[in-house]
Amino acid sequence: MEEQSRELSCFQADIEGFSGPFDLLCYLVENRQLEAARISVGQVVRIYGAYLANTGKVSVAVVSEFLSMASSLVLNKIRSLFPQRETGEEDSDYSIIDEGANVEEKLSRYRPYRLAAAFLAKCRERQDKMFARESEEIEEPSWGLGDLFGLCNIWWDLLEAHRGTAGKGKISLFDDGMYMEGVPAPLPDEAQIEKKISEIMAGLQGKQWVSLSALLGENRNAAAFVVTLLSLLEMSRMGYIRLYQEVLFQDVLICPL
Amino acid sequence: MSSSARFDTLSETAAKIEAILFTASSPVSVKELAEALAIPQSAAANEIRNLFSYLEKTGSGIELQELAGGWKLMTSPLASDAVARFRDTAQRQKIRLSKAAVETLAVIAYNQPVTRSEIEDIRGVRCERVIETLLSHGIVRIAGRKKGTGSPLLYRTTDLFLETFGLAAISDLPTLEELQELGHESYQPTRTPGTVMAEAAASRERDGE
Numbered sequence: 520m521e522e523q524s525r526e527l528s529c530f531q532a533d534i535e536g537f538s539g540p541f542d543l544l545c546y547l548v549e550n551r552q553l554e555a556a557r558i559s560v561g562q563v564v565r566i567y568g569a570y571l572a573n574t575g576k577v578s579v580a581v582v583s584e585f586l587s588m589a590s591s592l593v594l595n596k597i598r599s600l601f602p603q604r605e606t607g608e609e610d611s612d613y614s615i616i617d618e619g620a621n622v623e624e625k626l627s628r629y630r631p632y633r634l635a636a637a638f639l640a641k642c643r644e645r646q647d648k649m650f651a652r653e654s655e656e657i658e659e660p661s662w663g664l665g666d667l668f669g670l671c672n673i674w675w676d677l678l679e680a681h682r683g684t685a686g687k688g689k690i691s692l693f694d695d696g697m698y699m700e701g702v703p704a705p706l707p708d709e710a711q712i713e714k715k716i717s718e719i720m721a722g723l724q725g726k727q728w729v730s731l732s733a734l735l736g737e738n739r740n741a742a743a744f745v746v747t748l749l750s751l752l753e754m755s756r757m758g759y760i761r762l763y764q765e766v767l768f769q770d771v772l773i774c775p776l
Numbered sequence: 777m778s779s780s781a782r783f784d785t786l787s788e789t790a791a792k793i794e795a796i797l798f799t800a801s802s803p804v805s806v807k808e809l810a811e812a813l814a815i816p817q818s819a820a821a822n823e824i825r826n827l828f829s830y831l832e833k834t835g836s837g838i839e840l841q842e843l844a845g846g847w848k849l850m851t852s853p854l855a856s857d858a859v860a861r862f863r864d865t866a867q868r869q870k871i872r873l874s875k876a877a878v879e880t881l882a883v884i885a886y887n888q889p890v891t892r893s894e895i896e897d898i899r900g901v902r903c904e905r906v907i908e909t910l911l912s913h914g915i916v917r918i919a920g921r922k923k924g925t926g927s928p929l930l931y932r933t934t935d936l937f938l939e940t941f942g943l944a945a946i947s948d949l950p951t952l953e954e955l956q957e958l959g960h961e962s963y964q965p966t967r968t969p970g971t972v973m974a975e976a977a978a979s980r981e982r983d984g985e
Contacts, residue, residue, distance in 0.1 A: 549918050549929060587927070625900050631952035632898060635882035636875070638955060639941055643878070646942035648856035649839065650863070651848055652801045 541567050545588050548595045555599040560592050715750035720759065723775045728763075731771040789813060790827040793820070794849070803846025803939070842944035844935035871913050871940060880906045881915065881937065886952060889919045889930035907931065915940060 544563065547553040571577050571585065723729055735747060751773060754760045763772040786794065793809055810820035824847055828840045837855045841848055851859050873881070880903050883895045895903050910916040919932040933946065943949065950958070 546918065546920070584927075629898055629900065631956055632879060632882045632886065634955040635886060635949070635952060636879040638950065639878050639882055639885075640875075642941040642943065643873070645853060646940065648853035649841070649850040649942070650856070650859050651850050652798075 541585070541588050545591055545595075548592060555592070555595040558592070558596065560589070560596055563592065564589050711746050712750050712753060715746050716754055716759075719747075719750060719754065719773070723760070723773065726775070728772045728774045731773065734773065786830050787823065787826060789815065789819070790823045790830065793823050793827055797840070797847060797849045800848070803843045803848040805846040808846070841942065843942065844938035845945060848939075871915065873913075873915075874906075874909075876901075876906050877909055881910060881933070884910075884916055884931050885933050885937070885946065885949060888932040888946075889922075891922050891928040891930055893928060895931075 541563070544553070544558070548555045548558065567585065567589075571581065719734065722734065731747070731751075735743065751760065751762060751771075755762055758776060761774045761776055763774065764770075765772075792813055796809060796812055797804055806817050806820050806824065809824070810817040813820060815823075824840065830836075831838055831840055837852050839850050839852050841850045879899065880895060883898050884890055887894065887898070892903060892907060895907070907916065911918070913936075914934055915937045916931050917934050919930045921927040922930050937943075938945065
């Protein structure tokens with residue numbers, strides 16, 4: 520048993536091309552294959568820290584690599600949590616580096632790449648005039664913070680409107696009459712079912728059985744049916760009744776126990 | 777048979793290739809076409825050449841273009857205005873790249889895999905934001921880390937880069953020396969049937985025909 524736990528604590532995942540799972544995780548985040556915002560950096564660091572502590576042989580190089588990767592993960596997470604920059608903003612990012620270098624030498628080295636960029640721009644110009652069948656892949660929906668803020672505003676406005684009109688006889692979005700046929704009334708589910716169970720229990724008193732159609736009576740809309748069915752299933756689960764249906768699609772008989 | 781008569785009709789196989797490419801939204805490789813048609817790759821490459829010439833000679837509004845290692849049916853540049861007006865979303869689908877982004881792409885394309893500091897060393901300006909933009913568009917990708925101090929990230933171009941710039945492969949790019957000698961104006965980037973023929977011959981050799 521001890522040997523097994525020792526084996527588990529020494530478990531090591533070797534991934535080709537990466538120095539370890541943490542390196543792979545950083546690669547996936549940096550390469551946009553994993554969404555940084557969904558990663559709990561604290562948890563990852565705790566697990567990896569525990570793993571390093573368990574190995575018992577942590578060199579300075581390993582610790583520095585760990586810190587470098589952890590900070591890169593934190594940076595990526597911070598970036599993913601902030602709104603994305605607008606495209607084209609990078610044009611203003613012309614902070615010149617290495618001012619001391621020989622400008623002429625720099626320019627002569629860079630000149631061929633300007634030609635290459637002009638060549639690419641020409642290729643692009645031609646390609647922009649050509650169209651192809653659109654990909655049918657459906658992109659995952661995404662919601663920006665702006666949308667969420669807008670949605671919150673609409674929600675608060677509606678809530679305020681409801682509070683303002685409640686009990687004053689005005690029509691609001693929350694009036695019962697506004698609900699569509701077949702949609703259950705906006706009572707909590709539990710309350711509706713509890714109420715229905717009491718009604719059914721009262722209806723079953725002194726009887727050997729009652730049919731579902733009799734129970735539903737004239738009130739045969741979808742909302743009433745769903746609530747009745749859920750109540751019957753709950754009553755059956757609690758051992759109050761037994762449900763019978765002798766032939767498929769025929770009436771259901773409810774017998775009290 | 778005169779050359780004009782030759783392109784009046786397509787062979788059955790070329791017509792099938794046209795049909796396959798018509799349904800595809802991403803470039804289809806010669807290998808995939810050969811497998812779908814159950815023919816050798818060399819024969820598929822030959823039929824592509826026939827289809828290429830047929831579309832060219834008949835003045836079709838459709839062109840066959842080699843992109844990112846595969847073939848794709850594209851509308852002709854001559855029809856671009858009409859198509860853009862018909863499908864107003866078409867223009868919006870195109871990735872918008874700034875001049876700085878294209879210059880950075882050129883440095884990455886010619887030096888890949890390359891680190892950010894190497895790009896900045898060539899360009900002489902900071903490139904972090906530009907690289908971020910290129911990464912977010914999927915035109916460049918991270919291709920691991922360079923061994924050495926700080927293990928900096930290495931960047932490479934993607935297939936989307938080839939598709940965006942109408943290139944079949946990175947080797948389609950002229951060398952920096954060629955560009956300096958000829959100038960970018962005189963360099964022809966697109967594939968011709970001649971290139972396809974040369975590839976067909978190479979495929980035939982590989983298939984042992």
